[in-house]
Amino acid sequence: MNKKGFISTKAIITLVVIALIMIYAVSTYNSLATQNQGVMSSWAQVQNQYQRRMDLIPNLVNIVKGEANFEKSTLTDVINARAKATQVTLSPELLNDQAKLQQFQQTQNQLGSSLSRLMVTVEKYPDLKTNQQFAQLMDELAGTENRIAVSRRDFNNTVQQYNSNVVIFPRNILANTFGFKAKAYFQADESSNKAPAINFSN
């Protein structure tokens, strides 16, 4: 092998290595960016469903208020929890902050549990239970609780896929370089995963 041939081999190898690294970087960046978008859109879905629940509450409060001698404390609990929940929002850029997500989750859970308390209380008021409008509202609320559970599961699944890409070697090096950070999950809590049930049959 003469000197000229050797240099060209070296040049070719360097070229090939650079090309390979570039391909790998582009491919990694793209898959991270796509998954990042997936996480964002599933987060938007989570927020939609929580918002939907908050939008239903004023109607609920109005109907229940009309019921004579309804327990004031349960009602004010719901109203206060809703007010608190509207204050705690979480923009998608902050999704990598586990503490922030936990705070968001906590305020929403408080709202959820005050709602379930209200629904238990409602059992004592037969007039409410036969109210068609109220029954429909309860169906919408139960449906929304289920949508919340579904969107949270979907969110956790997309985050899991994204995180496994961000954390695992060698992609984590590139993820760091491109500024992709691991994102937070929803913690499981039994109470909020269950849609509040109400029995209209009697």
Added chain:
Amino acid sequence: MTFVVCALTVPNKPATRVLDLAHILSISQQQQLIDKINSVYTKTQGSEIEILTINSLEGQPIDEFAIQTARKWQLGQQGKNNGILIVVSKSDKQSRIEIGYGLEGVIPDGFVGRLQRNVLAPNFESGNYYQGLSLTIDQLAQQISKDFTPQTKAQPQNNVQWYWVIIGAGIGIIIILLFVTGHGDIAINLLYLLLNILINRGNNKSNKNDDIGGGGGFGGGGSSNKW
């Protein structure tokens, strides 16, 4: 962090519209339901209803089981997400009607809840499973045809990316040059690496699309009930 553990395996999608694993319908009743569902399908631009009856949920919440099944079966048309799944668990005395994204506007949860309480439950209580299901389908069909404007949910785009074509062509030229200039061994190594990258990309793709599916856009709309 916890993820859904599926205790109860979701059955495969049946060829017909009814999968009666609990054996609560006779063959002729099944056929009548299938005919009814098929006529709804043609009348409502492809709204796809399926009925699944099971013996027991084995402790799994019916909400979870229903959405897993609806997504796996990919009910409804792609882009329209106009599927409906009716799940009946005999021994649990529970039913759920799962509504696809595209029909959530036409069939609100309140409607489904009323349907469950006023139509399904009374019939199921007296053991008239066929009657309950048949009337439910009638009412659903009526509701769909009232206002049929299927909503679409944005599907992830899957464009062919132009730079991949360019990069691929570039690599191809380099490989050919390597062979021509007598560096066959490097060329083969390069091909091998390239193959590895392609395989990895393929794996990522298949993971990503697992639960999105053609139709099957379900977000938990509908209503559950006990009878």
